[in-house]
Amino acid sequence: MSVIWDTPADRKAEWRGAGAWLAGDTLVRGRFDAVTGFDAATGERSWEYVPPGRSSVCHSTADTARSVLVLVRDGDGASSPAKDKSCTSVVAIDMQDGHELWQARLSEPDPLRLQDSSVSAGGGVAVLLQQDQLRAVDVRTGKPRWKAALPKGCVPGRTAAAEHQIAAVLACGGEDNPWDKKVAEDAELHTAAFDLATGTPVWGGTPDDDRLDGDSGYRLLVQDGKLTVLTSHRKNPYRVRALDPATGGQREVSDLPDGMDSADRIFTYRDRLIVARYDAYSTGRRPFTAYERR
Structure with a gap:
């Protein structure tokens, strides 16, 4: 393969907000300090969204079929001590031109081990964690769509959205809660799915319907017709x-070696392969490189 184009090397950055997506003819790169769109045909920068004030991006997700990126940012602040560091502001951005579509607020995540990112997008909706409930809004307009009915005694955490369903990690039950937190230390973590149209439960979410064989699920990815869950276990730390x-x-279970890093993404565009390096921003590498396949 030969290189068709390269984007300029990025300066070093924090890990928060990192991501890469392909929506139509636009590549989008997310960083903690900005989100940038590039022309997939030429590699040239076409737009950039910079969070207002001194706020920074905590997390980004996208519904690429509808060209909408949804990011979570912290609050504005002129100086570090005065800054609102809670990641509760949601902004939806048109991936074709970088224009803002709508805004919303999230509940502050508690605890972080369960809810490091409280929003996901896909299938025409953005799923927000608000007041310990999963609420879906139209991904382009921000208008309410549905509220999920959760199993009794369960608190929602991470979510992942696909065309027809929403997957979620739920923390249920537990008695070890001396500090009166929303989630007990010994709560059981389960994976559940809800219908991407009504929010009606489809499967999972209870000890009687455990799809993870007793493992704890903490990362979700819905892609290519399957739900991938990264789990932890005492004997095998990562599965x-x-x-x-x-x-x-x-469908499949595999154990990962200790210390394995997460992989960057590869996109297919026309007759080219485009490599994204959003997980390597701390090294200052090029975000995207396009290769011609021979």
């Missing part, structure tokens, strides 16, 4: 479980 999004049936 990857591939589930059927429609039924929760387990």
